[in-house]
Amino acid sequence: MQIRSNSFQHRQRLAAEFAAGQATADGFGFAANRNPHLAWDDVPAGTRSFALICIDPDVPTVAEMVGRADVRIPEHQVRGDFIHWVMADIPADVREIAAGSCSDGVVAHGKRDPAGPRGARQGLNDYTGWFASDPAMAGDWYGYDGPFPPPNDLRLHRYFFRLYALDVERLPLAPRFGAGDVFNAMHGHVLAQASIYGTYSLNPAVKG
Numbered sequence: 001m002q003i004r005s006n007s008f009q010h011r012q013r014l015a016a017e018f019a020a021g022q023a024t025a026d027g028f029g030f031a032a033n034r035n036p037h038l039a040w041d042d043v044p045a046g047t048r049s050f051a052l053i054c055i056d057p058d059v060p061t062v063a064e065m066v067g068r069a070d071v072r073i074p075e076h077q078v079r080g081d082f083i084h085w086v087m088a089d090i091p092a093d094v095r096e097i098a099a100g101s102c103s104d105g106v107v108a109h110g111k112r113d114p115a116g117p118r119g120a121r122q123g124l125n126d127y128t129g130w131f132a133s134d135p136a137m138a139g140d141w142y143g144y145d146g147p148f149p150p151p152n153d154l155r156l157h158r159y160f161f162r163l164y165a166l167d168v169e170r171l172p173l174a175p176r177f178g179a180g181d182v183f184n185a186m187h188g189h190v191l192a193q194a195s196i197y198g199t200y201s202l203n204p205a206v207k208g
Helices: 179-185
Strands: 002-004 021-024 027-030 038-041 049-060 079-091 157-166 190-200
Touching (some): 079 179
Antiparallel strands (some): 021 027, 049 079
């Protein structure tokens, strides 16, 4: 199975159009937050649905350093995962997701019912936890919300879009689910997987 995008080249920078954060004249702010285009082919026989997960594995693990103007987060700091998108039960006949069709703009408190392929279900991304203590933004963040890496981070962040072909039409998931629930539910049902990643940084000193 192969996955590709018209919105970015594999291992190359994502445009700010597909990010949640961008540089502004007076610092940093929200960006267009559109989901990128994705398309796939060479689907294995017996596929009954797809699952899609977008993960940034380069998230700093020392929260106290994030966003501070007086420090730089070292590239070698231990990193963790941040989920930007999780979607399950994508119908087996779907081969493409158009740019901006599932997300177009940042929605305070999260999108309640994000658009997506007919029949698909979208889960919670990790902005749910990130904004939990912010009254202006707290809520359940469903669907796609793009990159907003710390401007003081010296590491170039990678955003992996991972597609899984499954032998079941519908995963046993609660209405409120996250990536971990999808990983558990699809265990033993994955026929094939494919991935593509783009990069992003808000630190002008970070190249790549």
